[in-house]
Structures are given as C-alpha cells and as structure tokens.
Amino acid sequence: MRIVIVEDEARIARRIERMARAFFGKDLEHLVACESITQGLHALETAAPDLLLLDLNLNGNDGFGLLESVSAGAFHTIIISAHAEKAITAFAHGVLDFVPKPFAEERLTQAFARVAATVKKQDSGLKFLAVKKHGNIVLIDIKDLRYIKSAGIYSELHLKNGHKELHDKSLEKLEQLLPASFERIHKSYIVPIEQAAKILVQEGGKYQLQLQNGELVPIGRSRYKELKGRLL
Incomplete structure (x- = not known):
C-alpha cells in the first residue's frame, strides 16, 4: 500500500x-x-x-x-x-x-x-474492465482482450472484435490489477498469454510477438527471455 x-x-x-x-x-x-x-x-x-x-x-x-x-x-x-x-x-x-x-x-x-x-x-481476480463511454460505464470482459497498449496516462484496450476502447488507468496500474495470464511484453504492451502464437527474431536483435490473428507487437529485450520461457 x-x-x-x-x-x-x-x-x-x-x-x-x-x-x-x-x-x-x-x-x-x-x-x-x-x-x-x-x-x-x-x-x-x-x-x-x-x-x-x-x-x-x-x-x-x-x-x-x-x-x-x-x-x-x-x-x-x-x-x-x-x-x-x-x-x-x-x-x-x-x-x-x-x-x-x-x-x-x-x-x-x-x-x-x-x-x-x-x-x-x-x-482476488479481475474479470472486467470498466470503460467510460458517452457518459455511461461499459464493462469489458478481459476474455475479449487481444492486447493492451499504453496511451500516456491512459491505456488502449484492443479487442478481439477489432474495436478499441480507451481506459482511464495507466498500463502500470492495469499490470497490477490483471491476472497472471496477462504478460507485460514491452514497456507499452500487455498481452494475454493465450493470444501469443510465436516469437519472431528480427535483424539487429529485435523481437516481435505474433498473435493468434497474425498481428505483430514488439517485445522488449528485457522481456524476451521470460516470455520465451512461458511459451515453450
């Protein structure tokens, strides 16, 4: 605390x-x-x-x-x-x-x-994220998340249906709240581990994660070994 x-x-x-x-x-x-x-x-x-x-x-x-x-x-x-x-x-x-x-x-x-x-x-186990939308509160099931991207003091929720929602908590705070099945793979990205397909190694020692839908997101160098261990 x-x-x-x-x-x-x-x-x-x-x-x-x-x-x-x-x-x-x-x-x-x-x-x-x-x-x-x-x-x-x-x-x-x-x-x-x-x-x-x-x-x-x-x-x-x-x-x-x-x-x-x-x-x-x-x-x-x-x-x-x-x-x-x-x-x-x-x-x-x-x-x-x-x-x-x-x-x-x-x-x-x-x-x-x-x-x-x-x-x-x-x-005890977060199941929904609350998003303010048009003056109302909309609950997003965390099972519907493809990944979360940092947007400064906010976070972008990228959903499996292709939509995006803006959340008023930072990526750092969401990392604390989300269950262990979500992995911080980069300073700007959190991904549900079940969405991960494979790791791609690029020239210059850069890494990317290919998601189940084929989309690519970056992997931080400091996160590579831990993520590789979880996917093996």
Missing part, C-alpha cells in the same frame, strides 16, 4: 499518518505527507499511490483542484474535510469515502477498511 496525505494542518496530518501506519502495518510500503496542492501533485506524479487522503481546504486553495488535475490517476481517494456540504461533489469526483472533520478514529478506520476490502476484491 502506497499512501499520499495532503493536509495543511500538521497536527491532523500526523494523526492521519499514525492511524494509517497502525491500520495497514506491514502492508504499508510508502507514505508521504504534503501540505499544499503543489506538493500533493508532485507526490501523486512520482509516488504512484494506491490511496490519496485529501483535505479540501489547503491554505485557502480548493482540494478538488488537485483531484481534477489527476482525474485519470489509478488510486482510491478518501476526503477528510470539515466541509461536509461538499460530500456530494466529492462522490461525483469518484472518491471512495468522505470523512467529516472533526473525526473519530473509528470513522477513519472504517474508511481504511473500505480501501482494504476494495483492494482485496481487485486482487
């Missing part, structure tokens, strides 16, 4: 940090506390967190501005704020929970438990 706290009151930030460390224990890999939107944005861009704990009033600046700047971020968010009237707006931003200030430890622990349950559910 990687956590970013954005809270401008040092006393509250220390309390949140203490509770987070106590709750997540040995599962906590990284935690950083920030006191401004600028610091928070930098932390989110560099730490690739699983959880953001965010105040909405940061030295007079609106915390929603931070969420809007990283709307495609692949992390869960818990708002901790005295502005309870902004809860509806917060949930519209896709946050997992809203904890009003002043908060009891039991309430924040409850929010942490929701995060843990959500992450555990994701780890």
